[in-house]
Structures are given as structure tokens and as C-alpha cells.
Amino acid sequence: MPMPPRYTPKTHLPQFKAPILSCKVSDSEEIPLPYPGPIAPQWQAAAAAKGFAIIGRIRDRYHLALSCDACGHVHASRIYTLMSAQPHCPACMIARLNQDAAAAGLAHLRLDANSRHYSHYRAPCGHSLRRQHEIVRRMAAGNTGLRCETCHAATEASEADAKGWKLLGPDLQGNPNYRLYAHADGCGATQRIARANMQTGRFECSSCGEGWAAALSFLYAMRFTLPSGQELVKLGYSRDPDSRLAHQLRIGRDMPCEILRRVPMRTGHDAICAEKPLHAKLRDRHPQAVVDPRVYRGKIRVCSEIYDTSLTQDVLALLDGIARRALDS
Ligand SMILES: [Zn+2]
Ligand SMILES: [Zn+2]
Ligand SMILES: [Zn+2]
Numbered sequence: 176m177p178m179p180p181r182y183t184p185k186t187h188l189p190q191f192k193a194p195i196l197s198c199k200v201s202d203s204e205e206i207p208l209p210y211p212g213p214i215a216p217q218w219q220a221a222a223a224a225k226g227f228a229i230i231g232r233i234r235d236r237y238h239l240a241l242s243c244d245a246c247g248h249v250h251a252s253r254i255y256t257l258m259s260a261q262p263h264c265p266a267c268m269i270a271r272l273n274q275d276a277a278a279a280g281l282a283h284l285r286l287d288a289n290s291r292h293y294s295h296y297r298a299p300c301g302h303s304l305r306r307q308h309e310i311v312r313r314m315a316a317g318n319t320g321l322r323c324e325t326c327h328a329a330t331e332a333s334e335a336d337a338k339g340w341k342l343l344g345p346d347l348q349g350n351p352n353y354r355l356y357a358h359a360d361g362c363g364a365t366q367r368i369a370r371a372n373m374q375t376g377r378f379e380c381s382s383c384g385e386g387w388a389a390a391l392s393f394l395y396a397m398r399f400t401l402p403s404g405q406e407l408v409k410l411g412y413s414r415d416p417d418s419r420l421a422h423q424l425r426i427g428r429d430m431p432c433e434i435l436r437r438v439p440m441r442t443g444h445d446a447i448c449a450e451k452p453l454h455a456k457l458r459d460r461h462p463q464a465v466v467d468p469r470v471y472r473g474k475i476r477v478c479s480e481i482y483d484t485s486l487t488q489d490v491l492a493l494l495d496g497i498a499r500r501a502l503d504s
Contacts, residue, residue, distance in 0.1 A: 207233040207240070207251050214239075221257050227264075243267060272308060278315035281306075298323045334374055347422075358382065365423050365476055381414060383443070390414055392446040394438040394453075394497060396490045397424070399475055400431040406484035407466055408435070409477070410453060410494075412446035424476050436491055438498045453493050454480060461486055 210232040218239065222229045227241040230249055241252045241262055248266035256262050269283070276283035276296055287293035287305060296304050296311065302325045313319045328342075331354065335342040339360030346353035346367050356373065357365045364382035372378040379386055395416040397409045413419040416434055425432055440446040458465055464483040471481060482490065 207238065209233055210235055210238065212236065218254060218257060225257070225261055227252075227257075227262060246270070272311075275308070275311050275315050279311050280314075280321070281311065298326075300326050302326065331370065334370075338373060338376055340368075340373065363478070364419075367422075382419075383447075389442055389444070392440045392443040394436075394440060394446055394450055394494055395419075396435040396487070396494055398433050398435055398484070398487065399425075399471070399481075401471060401474055402427075402430070405470070407471060407475075407481050408484055408487045408490050409475070409481050410450070410457070410490050411477075411480055412440070412443070412450045414443060426474055426476055430474060435487070436494045438494050438501070440501070449497055453490075453497075456493070457482060457486065457489065461489070 226244045230240040233240045242249045243264035252262045273283045282297040284295040332342045340356040341359040343355040353367045358380045362383040399407045464486045466481045468478045
């Protein structure tokens with residue numbers, strides 16, 4: 176009876192040729208160098224049971240080159256991983272991710288460098304999205320949909336545009352249902368508005384809306400001190416000057432500013448009718464005191480109606496004149 180062939184440790188692997196990786200699955204994957212030494216029979220048995228064949232020893236005494244039974248791709252595996260767990264063929268994994276992506280209507284672009292549970296995908300709209308693999312599998316199964324953040328922002332911007340407003344960004348108070356908008360086709364004031372209301376148009380501008388026109392309003396003078404030390408005076412009208420100053424005009428929380436004068440007006444319409452000629456008067460008499468908006472851009476959220484502080488007394492005198500006439504009438 177013939178004896179079974181005795182296992183002889185191979186110290187030399189003549190059939191082993193570099194490069195051994197049949198396809199690179201990532202740029203970081205190097206072509207490893209062969210490492211001399213025997214291949215233990217229990218490694219061979221474990222590899223066969225787990226769907227791989229050992230091509231040879233590589234890199235150092237801890238690594239083997241495993242060829243995938245399913246796809247033929249050769250990858251580097253730790254001997255410890257082979258013996259204690261199920262090695263995963265990276266090419267099969269990429270193929271599975273490609274399949275899941277296609278079933279979800281996406282194209283798999285690449286693995287995420289920071290998390291092995293995430294990849295980058297090309298969405299049907301052409302934008303690149305980072306998504307968890309599990310989410311893509313759920314999309315493929317029809318259990319969840321896709322929302323491209325870029326397209327979504329464009330949708331929200333055009334919703335606002337259709338109502339004459341400009342989407343500025345998220346709500347400064349952090350409510351996820353609200354956004355910050357500017358009344359682009361109106362008075363230019365900024366306002367936080369629920370997105371649902373922007374879609375239906377069920378809101379009005381608190382600076383120039385119809386309700387505003389009929390409600391009590393104020394002319395005001397405010398002083399701002401820029402970080403450079405330069406002082407500015409602003410003349411305007413608002414239903415609520417304190418709120419306008421705190422939530423709309425002032426961008427930096429620590430910029431010194433104060434309301435110098437409030438003159439109540441019976442309606443917003445009265446206020447706007449009184450305010451316009453004041454600006455015309457100030458511009459005509461003191462054109463050099465009109466401050467270039469570039470001076471306060473990014474610090475005060477308006478783009479006109481700001482004067483040099485040297486005009487403060489003139490502004491207050493004009494407001495006091497209006498207050499006296501209002502009392503007389
Ligand atoms: Zn494979
Ligand atoms: Zn998109
Ligand atoms: Zn408005």
C-alpha cells in the first residue's frame with residue numbers, strides 16, 4: 176500500500192511570481208514581496224474550508240497570499256485572520272458594493288478612507304454622495320429613498336426664489352424646520368421662516384408685509400461700533416427695533432451697539448413714508464457722511480442707510496422733529 180505523500184515544508188516557492196495581486200482594489204494596496212518559509216498543512220486546510228487557496232507566504236512571517244475561489248483575486252491576509260476568522264476577498268467585496276449600488280440606482284465610486292462602513296457613490300443627478308453600505312442595501316431593497324444634499328439645497332433655494340426671497344442658510348436658532356431668508360424682491364430684511372411656510376407662502380415679511388403696514392411701527396436711530404473702533408449711525412424703521420437689532424442687523428454678538436432713539440408711528444406705512452425723505456435729506460446735505468457698505472459688510476446685515484457718527488446729532492434732530500409733529504397731530 177503506497178504511503179501518503181509526506182508533507183515537506185517548502186522553503187522555496189518557484190511557482191510564486193510577483194506581482195501576485197490579480198487586480199488592485201485600492202491605491203494603498205502594494206505588491207508584497209515573497210517571504211521564505213514553509214506553509215503549514217493546517218493553514219492549507221483552513222484556507223480550503225474558507226474559500227481560498229494559499230499562493231505563498233508574503234511580506235513577513237505573519238502574512239499569506241490568498242487566492243479567492245470565487246473570483247481568483249489574490250489578497251494579502253494575516254495568518255492569524257485565516258486561522259481565527261473568515262478572511263474577506265476585497266475584490267468580491269467591491270463587486271458586492273457595485274451590485275448593491277447598481278440595484279439602488281447609484282454607481283459605486285470608492286471606499287471611504289475614514290470608515291470601512293462607508294463609500295462614495297455617484298447619484299443619478301451627477302453629484303457624489305457619501306453613504307453607509309447598509310443604507311445603500313436598504314435603498315436597493317426599496318426600504319429607504321435617496322436625498323442628494325446638493326440638489327435639495329438647490330430645490331429649497333428655488334422655492335424661496337419663487338416667493339421673492341433668497342435662502343441664506345440654516346436657522347440661526349437651530350430649529351431644523353426653519354431657515355434664514357432675505358426678502359430679496361422686497362425690503363431686503365432677513366427673517367427666519369419655516370420651510371413649509373415658504374413653500375405655501377403662508378407668512379409675511381415682518382418688516383414690510385401687509386400686517387406690518389397697518390400695525391404700530393417705529394422710526395429708530397442706532398449706533399454701532401465696528402471692531403476697528405469706527406462708529407456708525409443707522410436710521411431706519413421697524414415694527415420691533417430691539418428684535419431688528421438683536422436678530423437681524425447685528426452679525427457679531429459682541430459688537431457694541433445701542434438704540435439711540437425710538438419714535439412710535441401709528442402704522443408701518445406712516446413710518447416708511449416718514450423715513451424715505453429723511454434719507455434723501457441726509458444724503459443731499461451730507462453726501463460725504465454716507466458710509467461705503469464695504470466698511471460694515473459682514474458686521475451689520477444691511478447694505479445702505481448707514482452714516483458716519485458725525486451725523487448722529489442731525490439724525491436725532493430729524494427724529495425729534497417727527498416725534499413733535501406726531502404729538503401735535
Ligand atoms: Zn473574490
Ligand atoms: Zn444632486
Ligand atoms: Zn420685506
